[in-house]
Amino acid sequence: KQEVTQIPAALSVPEGENLVLNCSFTDSAIYNLQWFRQDPGKGLTSLLLIQSSQREQTSGRLNASLDKSSGRSTLYIAASQPGDSATYLCAVLSRLNDMRFGAGTRLTVKP
Amino acid sequence: NAGVTQTPKFQVLKTGQSMTLQCAQDMNHEYMSWYRQDPGMGLRLIHYSVGAGITDQGEVPNGYNVSRSTTEDFPLRLLSAAPSQTSVYFCASSYSSRGGYEQYFGPGTRLTVT
Numbered sequence: 001k002q003e004v005t006q007i008p009a010a011l012s013v014p015e016g017e018n019l020v021l022n023c024s025f026t027d028s029a030i031y032n033l034q035w036f037r038q039d040p041g042k043g044l045t046s047l048l049l050i051q052s053s054q055r056e057q058t059s060g061r062l063n064a065s066l067d068k069s070s071g072r073s074t075l076y077i078a079a080s081q082p083g084d085s086a087t088y089l090c091a092v093l094s095r096l097n098d099m100r101f102g103a104g105t106r107l108t109v110k111p
Numbered sequence: 112n113a114g115v116t117q118t119p120k121f122q123v124l125k126t127g128q129s130m131t132l133q134c135a136q137d138m139n140h141e142y143m144s145w146y147r148q149d150p151g152m153g154l155r156l157i158h159y160s161v162g163a164g165i166t167d168q169g170e171v172p173n174g175y176n177v178s179r180s181t182t183e184d185f186p187l188r189l190l191s192a193a194p195s196q197t198s199v200y201f202c203a204s205s206y207s208s209r210g211g212y213e214q215y216f217g218p219g220t221r222l223t224v225t
Contacts, residue, residue: 004153032211043201044154044216051211089153093212098169099144101153 002027002094006102013080014110021075021105023090028068031093035064035075038087038104047088048075080109112137115217117202123223124192132187132220134202142205142212143185144169145177147198148219154201160185192224 003026013019023033032051036044048057048064050073056065061078077084087104094100118133136143144159146169156169160179174196176188185204189196199221205214 032213034214036216043218044203046213046215049208049211049213091154091214098156098159099214101146101155103151103153 002030002092002098002100004090004092004100004102006088006090006105008105009103010106010108012108012110015080015082017080017109018076018078019080019107021077021088021090021107023073023075023102025071025073025092025100027094028071029094030068031095033064033066033073034091034093034099035062035073036089036091038089040087044089077107080107082109082111085109114138115202115204115215117200117217117220119220120218121221123225124189125225126192126194128189128192130189130192132189132200132202132222134185134187134217135183136185136202136204136215137183138204138206138215139182140204140206140215141182143179144203144205144214145175145185145187146201146203147171147196148201149198157187157200189222194224196222197224198222 034049035047050066063076087106089104090102115136145157146154148154158177160166202217203214205212
């Protein structure tokens with residue numbers, strides 16, 4: 001059974017810092033990995049999707065990497081802003097329509 | 112496009128009551144799923160569908176039923192509500208894109224069972 005772990009559970013940084021969120025998974029046989037953002041009381045917003053054949057994806061200040069062999073993905077956020085404060089979720093699709101989520105990293109960016 | 116819509120946004124039930132959570136998508140996605148989110152546990156898959164008329168169980172299916180009579184709609188039925196079903200429920204749809212399946216989520220339904 002695929003298990004997904006996110007470290008740290010919570011992170012607080014001053015505005016402007018570059019930061020890295022970590023995601024690890026136990027089974028390297030995956031279709032893809034997806035990073036989401038969730039604001040309090042809201043749904044999930046897709047940030048980046050990395051297919052199993054890809055090493056990284058970039059969108060604006062966000063860069064996500066994937067290392068299947070070691071079962072790891074990182075989400076890099078450059079020049080963090082208070083508006084980046086949210087919970088970030090990593091999800092791994094191991095087989096069709098079986099997506100496993102990590103518990104998330106709660107990020108606070110202080111002005 | 113409205114994307115994935117869910118109703119109601121909030122619901123309070125008494126133990127033993129039944130109800131249906133509605134989910135609809137207007138993106139013509141083949142795949143639809145229901146998840147529940149509990150504090151500290153991430154999202155867990157309840158049921159999913161790979162197309163109209165086809166459904167299957169996920170990780171935590173007990174106490175829930177689904178059906179998929181159309182591509183657009185995927186309702187989730189609670190048969191006899193229990194306090195353990197207090198949670199936030201999310202519906203998602205996805206499609207195959209360049210070898211991957213990108214999921215789109217609805218805004219969620221917050222359910223409290225007393």
